Amino acid sequence: MAVTALGRGSYEVVGESDDAYLVDLPAGRCTCPDHRFRDERCKHVRRVAIEITAGRVPAPDQIAVDCERCGETMFTEHTAFEPYLCPSHELSVGDMVYDRETGQRLLVVGLSDRRADEVSISAARGTVADHYSNREYDADDPVVSVVYPDSFELTQHGPAPDSLTVYSFPRPRLTVTPS
Template sequence: MTHPVHTSASSDSDARRPLAPDTSRLDDRSARAWTESMAVRSLGAGRYAVESQSGATYMVNLSRSDCTCPDHEIRGERCKHLRRVAIEVTEGRVPPPGKKRADCAGCGRESFVPENGPELCGDCWLERGDLATDKETGDTVVVYRLTEELAHERYIEAADSTVADYPKNEGYPSDDPVVEVVYPFSDDADANLDERPRYAFPYSRLAVRDQMLIE
């Protein structure tokens, strides 16, 4: 199966510092982006605060390739601040657009996780078709989708309880992301995932395998 690559996260830049590759073949703005002492801090939604070597702070919107510095606003150049943010994102120093720094709900490591949606790192993310084992029964299940709901938020009408309060889910975190699964070996063997009944599980109840069902 293919998952996003897990990125080991470090803290945002609290102090200005230089980065030092061989810049002899770079244009002036690129070289300054690498070598000048700057501090980059993620603000979310693809926006970053960049404290420049001069002490001035500019706002960069990486998703829109925009910066509030004069070099960009007046001259229309792709300034050193935009380039520096791109460098730090590429090197895994600050979260890329759409991500934030948080402890992964799956493995507990500090990671870059989605700003909106399940707080899972790339190693713990689930895709449609992933195979997993139900830790309570040993049954094989197939992931239908990873939802944005938490176990204490998802109500199961047939059981008149939330996923968290369902008896077999006792002991699993109530703030686990909810995963919808299907049973691949029940009913019609030829039925696809969309045609099978779906069941809501807390994420921690599933032991994910390094395999995927090909629909």
């Protein structure tokens, strides 16, 4: 039997004779006659459970996504934030990332679990979530601190320290792939 996750806890199960049934796992229901006429878990519901345990299809609270760096498919919680990255490519300090809005390259200098509406940019400009350029992003997105390496200035007196200001971005606004 071939099992395909359709999202929101629904799975399509295709048997050897090409008969396809729909399993709603959270409800424990299946569209096959066996399930409807007898009050027990049919082989399709059981098969979906086996496939989830084996890690071959995502659980109801998970989605299948590809790691932005290696392309490996993984199952992650519905609530995970982009950029989707597998455990060996998780975002870390020192990584080069790109702003999805401008394409500009950024260097990660800090990671945090704090929400965009909790981190303030300045008294006058409010929080990261309030900033006009972040309207498309959610208030509960975690914040990542970055600098623009290309804005670094070397003057005749040496490096200009003010040229490397730290900025805060909602994590989903960042990507590891240059556009």
